[in-house]
Amino acid sequence: MNMDRELFQILGVTLRMSLFSTCISCLIGMPLGVLTGKGDFKGKGTIKKLTGTLMGLPPVVAGLIVYMLFSKNGPLGALGLLFTVEVMVVAQCILITPVVIGITESMTSINAKSISETAKGLNFSKRKTALLLLSENKQALLSVVLTAFGRSIAEVGAVSLVGGNIQWKTRVMTTAIMLETNKGNFSFALALGIVLLLISLIVNVLASVLVKEDKNA
Amino acid sequence: MKKLLSILLVAVMLLSLAACGAGTKTLRISTTTSVNDSGLLGYLLPYFKEATGYEVDVQSAGTGAAIQKAMDGNADLILVHSKASEEKFVADGYGVERIPFMYNYFVIVGPKDDPAGIKDSKDATAAFAKIAASEAKFVSRGDDSGTHKAELKIWAETAPNAETDTWYINAGKGMGECLTMASEQGAYCLTDKATFLSNAKNLDLEILLAEGEDMKNTYSLIACNPEKLPDIDTEGAKAFIDWMTGDEASALIAKYGEAEYGSALFYLIEE
Structure with a gap:
C-alpha cells in the first residue's frame, strides 16, 4: 500500500519535472528556432553550429555544471536550490532547449521562406507573420514538443546528480529504476521501466488525438 | 510484455555467455562498492595474479545487487558485508560457506x-x-x-x-x-x-x-555453489579464498592505508 502511494508520488514528481522542462524549453527554443529557420541573417551559421554542438552535450556534464552553480560554495549556492525539483528543471532546460531550437529550425526552414513571402505579399505585420508560421507548422511543432517531453522523461544522469534521488522529494522514475537496479531488484526495475513507457505512450496518444481533432475542426 | 521479457532475457544470457568465453583463467568477483572504492582489491590483485596466474574481473555494486548478480550466475564468488543477507545466500544454496575474514x-x-x-x-x-x-x-x-x-x-x-x-x-x-x-x-x-x-x-x-x-563492519568471502549455479569456477574461487586468508594477503591487508591515512583501513579477524 505504501509502495503504491510512493509510486504515485514518484510519478507526480516525474510529470511535474517533465512538463515544466518541456514548457520552458519550448517557450525559449521555438521562437529562436523559427527565427533561425525563417530568415537569412549574419551569424545564422554560428547559431546552427552552436545548437548542433549543444545537442550533443552529455547529460551528466550539463548536470555537473548546474550542480557546481547551485552547490553550497557555488555562485548560486545561497539560493539553497540544490536537490530540489526546480534545479532538476533547470538542468533539463539546458539539455532540451538546444534540441528544441535545432529541430524547430530544420522543420520550419522547409516552408518558412515561402510563408513569409506570402505574408509579405499580403502585407502582414511581423507579429501576424510569426503567428502564420506557427499555425502552418503546427504538426511539426507538436512533434518537437513530444521530442522534448521524451528527452526529459527519459533523462537520468543530470537529474540524479542535481536532484539527488531523494525519496519523497526528488526521486523520479528513471532514478528509481537506477536505484532498484543497484539494489539487485532487476525485475521490479524492469516493471518500473514498462510503467514509464506506458506513460510515454499515453502522452503520445493524447497528442495525436489533439492534432486529429484540430484537423477535423 | 512476455515477448519483450524473453528478448531481454536472451540478450542477457548472450552477454553472460560472451563474458564466460573470454579468457580461460578469469575469476569473477562480485563485491560491494565500499570494498572497491577503498582501492583494496586494486592493491591486492596484482599480487594474487603473480601467486596464482588468475585474472580477476571485479564487479562492484551495493550488497543487494552484488548478491543478486551472483544468484544470476554472473560471479564465482562474492565479497560483501551484510551478515543476514550472506547467511540467506548460503542457506538458499547459492553459496558454499560464509568465511568472515576482515573487519573495520x-x-x-x-x-x-x-x-x-x-x-x-x-x-x-x-x-x-x-x-x-x-x-x-x-x-x-x-x-x-x-x-x-x-x-x-x-x-x-x-x-x-x-x-x-x-x-x-x-x-x-x-x-x-x-x-x-x-x-x-x-x-x-x-x-x-x-x-x-x-x-x-x-x-x-x-x-x-x-x-x-x-x-563493527565485517567482510566475508563466499564461494558460489556449483551444485546450484552452473559454470562456476570453483577452483578459482577456492584459490582466491585460500590466498586472501593466507599469510601473504594478511600481511598486505594489515598494511593497507597506513602510508596514506596513518592507520590501517581493514583489520584481520584472528582465528
Missing part, C-alpha cells in the same frame, strides 16, 4: 560544529537518538547496501519515516554520492571509514564518532 568500523561523519552534539556518545545507537531528537539532517543510503542495512539495524525500532521526518534524507545512492550530499546539506551520515577517508579532501565533514560497539 563504520564511522558517523557530520559537520564540524556537530549541531546534535554526538561527539562523546558511547555508541552509534546513542548518537542516532541525539540526531533524531534534535532533528539534525541525516543522509541515508536507502539502497539496500550493507551500509544501509547496518544503519537500519542501529535505528532498530526508532527508524525515522522519510516521508514525514524531513530531516531524514533517503538518498538511494552510493556511499561517495551520499557523502557529497551530506557535505552539501550539512548533514550527518553513517559511512565505512575507508570510503570516507579516500573522499575526505573534497568533503566538508569530520569523523565525529568512531569505533562504537555497534559499529
